[in-house]
Amino acid sequence: MYIGHDFDIKEPNYIVPRTPDIVIWSNKVMFRDLRKLLSFLDSEKKKKFEEEKISARSSEGKVISEISLKDFLQSQDYNTPNFILWGTIQETILEELAYDAYVKAVRIINEILSVLESKSGLNS
DSSP, rough: OOOSSEEEEETEEEEEEHHHHHHHHHHHHHHHHHHHHTSSSSSSHHHHHSSEEEEOOOOTTEEEEEEEEEHHHHOOOOTTHHHHHHHHHHHHHHHHHHHHHHHHHHHHHHHHHHHHHHHTTTTT
């Protein structure tokens, strides 16, 4: 998964905005990756995420922009505020996917252990 920033840090520690072509490319990759992440969710969770409002806030906590994920994906606006929204979106979706992966891994391990126990006669 690509993690985009709309700036580069140069030495000695100053911020340089990225060129418009890099910002557009980064936005396209973020949209692509977001769609891929959503494809791993079951349809109910995917719908919940798509309808949920996401917001970008300033350092003072003021809402800069707010939009549903579905509208965000359809907008195809390649701009700087997307980098802020991307941070919010990826965190919540990745957390959900990590939990789903954990649950599936536990089920697989438990099934393997039960098969091994039955083959070795440990349940007898």
